[in-house]
Amino acid sequence: MPHPLAARIDAIEPFHVMRILERAHQLSAAGHDVIHLEVGEPDFATPQPIVDAGIRALQDGRTYYTPAAGIPALREAIAGHYWQRFGVKVDPARIIVTPGASGALLLALAALIGRDDEVLLTDPGYPCNRHFVALLEGRAVNIPVGPQTAYQLDETLLTRHWTPRSQAALVASPSNPTGTLLPNPAIARLNTAIRLRGGRLIVDEIYQGLVYDAPNETALAVSDELFVVNSFSKYFQMTGWRLGWLVVPTDYIPAIEKLAQNLFLSPPTVAQYAALAAFSADTHAIIEARRQILASRRDLLVAGLRRLGFSIPLMPEGAFYVWANCAALGDGEALAERLLEHAHVAITPGLDFCLHQPGDYVRFAYTTDADRIEEALLRVAKLIDARP
Amino acid sequence: MPHPLAARIDAIEPFHVMRILERAHQLSAAGHDVIHLEVGEPDFATPQPIVDAGIRALQDGRTYYTPAAGIPALREAIAGHYWQRFGVKVDPARIIVTPGASGALLLALAALIGRDDEVLLTDPGYPCNRHFVALLEGRAVNIPVGPQTAYQLDETLLTRHWTPRSQAALVASPSNPTGTLLPNPAIARLNTAIRLRGGRLIVDEIYQGLVYDAPNETALAVSDELFVVNSFSKYFQMTGWRLGWLVVPTDYIPAIEKLAQNLFLSPPTVAQYAALAAFSADTHAIIEARRQILASRRDLLVAGLRRLGFSIPLMPEGAFYVWANCAALGDGEALAERLLEHAHVAITPGLDFCLHQPGDYVRFAYTTDADRIEEALLRVAKLIDARP
Helix, strand or coil: CCCCCCCHHHHCCCCCHHHHHHHHHHHHHCCCCCEECCCCCCCCCCCHHHHHHHHHHHHCCCCCCCCCCCCHHHHHHHHHHHHHHHCCCCCHHHEEEECHHHHHHHHHHHHHCCCCCEEEEEECCCHHHHHHHHHCCCEEEEEECCHHHCCCCCHHHHHHHCCCCEEEEEEECCCCCCCCCCCHHHHHHHHHHHHHCCCEEEEECCCCCCECCCCCCCHHHCCCCCEEEEECCCCCCCHHHCCEEEECCHHHHHHHHHHHHHHHCCCCHHHHHHHHHHHCHHHHHHHHHHHHHHHHHHHHHHHHHHHCCCECCCCCCECCEEEEECCCCCCHHHHHHHHHHHHCEECEEHHHCCCCCHHHEEEEECCCCHHHHHHHHHHHHHHHHCCC | CCCCCCCHHHHCCCCCHHHHHHHHHHHHHCCCCCEECCCCCCCCCCCHHHHHHHHHHHHCCCCCCCCCCCCHHHHHHHHHHHHHHHCCCCCHHHEEEECHHHHHHHHHHHHHCCCCCEEEEEECCCHHHHHHHHHCCCEEEEEECCHHHCCCCCHHHHHHHCCCCEEEEEEECCCCCCCCCCCHHHHHHHHHHHHHCCCEEEEECCCCCCECCCCCCCHHHCCCCCEEEEECCCCCCCHHHCCEEEECCHHHHHHHHHHHHHHHCCCCHHHHHHHHHHHCHHHHHHHHHHHHHHHHHHHHHHHHHHHCCCECCCCCCECCEEEEECCCCCCHHHHHHHHHHHHCEECEEHHHCCCCCHHHEEEEECCCCHHHHHHHHHHHHHHHHCCC
16 A cells, blocks of 8 residues: 555556456457447447547647637637527537546536535446545545435435535436436426525436437536536547536636636547537438437347346436346356456446445446347357356 | 625636736737737647647547547556656656646545635745635645745745644746746655654646746655646647646545546546647647747846846746736836836736735746746836826
8 A cells, every 4th residue: 555645546446447448458459359248338320520620730830828718719619509509508618628628627616515515316326426525535425225215316315315514416318328318307397406405406417419319418508506517428429529518507617717727727639629510410321320320229139138137127218328127147246257258248247337225236338239249148148048 | 796606706806807808808809919928828829739630539520429538548648747757757647637737636625625624835835725725624824935945935934824724735846937946855844844744745837847947846756755836838839729737646536536536527638638648749840949039038037037136036947927026116016007108018017926926026927938027127217217
């Protein structure tokens, strides 16, 4: 144990899936054909109009710092996107462009959460959320949620867990790892309950647009008193560019701007100019076609897993994940290891996403082709039949 | 005042120079010819070999996440740089590529500083340092330093200010805003004194390479028990790409890697592939020529300011800043405002860099051409003569 080491380090876990990934690379290097269903990243390359805009930006010498909150043209383009896609007016001054949604989460939590302040989170949920809270010396309240609330917070859970130290709740729609949504009427009820208690709601819309049956919504239609985190990574398939944004209530703009100046200086410049092409008709046509591909992969994977004995009580409506209960088949971590070693299928153990009953779950990502998903299902079937 | 608001927000200041910048833009828009001596960014575009490598990376589809600690090729290239330029062997596993040096500072401080733990900093110094400490609920100990210690910490200051709560000291060589160095023998004495007390030294080498008379050094030659923060922004002129790195003692690698996974996911991908060209002979020739241009600008600016009555007791040996005592000419903030309004010369008030005697200092950056610096000196001379 090195010295000195901040106490928070104990509370922050590495991604357990990294061990899976490392072993998968070893197996591939040894000549095995590994099917990857563990990766939280679209397999699609960034749409060509965005790449072309990035190349033009470099040719034009766009290599200097930008304003800390992002270039005005991009903040206006994002506001335009909210208006055109959702009919919601958002003042561009409320839109802060960030280094990935990670940057947006850090800004929102740093403004809201002081030492020992509490943030209500879902369990399962995106693990970095509670680690950001640990970074800030706050307290993450990990609330077990199940299929009866679509793995989301509701007013009953909120009321039960809110204390005088609670300052915020963070929800995600669509959610990672469950793929479930929190429709706007439910957001409105949560927001009202939180505002009555003097807190703020943060809505993670990182997977916005990647919805398959339900309408595509934004919580900004509900209230301008909540925070919205978004990203160019998933729907716009710009993961490696590291670009996201945060929409903040007007009275938080000065606090968020000085945080952004001090923590980041500015978001990546080339990515910002490239992202101007994300809202074009050409890009839209590409990502809409890909969304339909994702929908059919989801149908294939969910049906296949259910046949194999995984319990998936709710059809995931968004993102590109299936949160599968594997209790009937064994411990999730052991199952993930057996699948990798003997079937060469890589998945993520539930351990990475929940503190409550982690052994009962695994996450499958449909970020690979349908024929590979079919092959993976065959291999899983063979492995399960072969169990002693 | 919005509610809730974390207490730390009060401790974090915006960049005061932003008001100067905004007013400078207004004056430019109104047709005035503003000379910029306030900007902490090289005026040189990113060297063409690096831009070309970035364009190739985009053409090759390098748009996905990378490992959280950076692509292995870049970590090895940085290790190669330490070997070739400084004769120092650094295990690539100790090199963590980050989203800017800002990311590196956050990682180092998050690993070292728990709540109420102290970090010793110089005053004047880079203001974001103490704001990162506030983010982490630590305590920044801002130690007034003057020309007698080259605006750097020494053992006497360290011993006087170190307490049982102190965990680290952070020094910069070359320093922003003073341009002074901390030679390796002095680093060695500080490091020994800190290690004896169970703490760790962090050395900010963001301006490494931009030195004009003294030898170009790295603190890694002194010890492998200290942290080194570096960046592609200044010497390699890649500001907008947002890429830096952190060198960590071996026993801190697991803590730093899990922090990087959770806080950043990965550094910007295109920037990482572009930076592979930063260590080429072509790039070296370009930045070496630019370094010599900066040296002659420094000589011109320092001599001119001294003639005008600014006190600059030490010739700045690195970075691209002059930290000038303006006590003989009036309050620094008022002077910066008068220079901007009446001479259209933009500089940074000392307020942005120190809590101790901020009114006595201003910072000039020589990030503009020699003829513009000469013109600025003429304008300043005229304004000062015109004083009542």
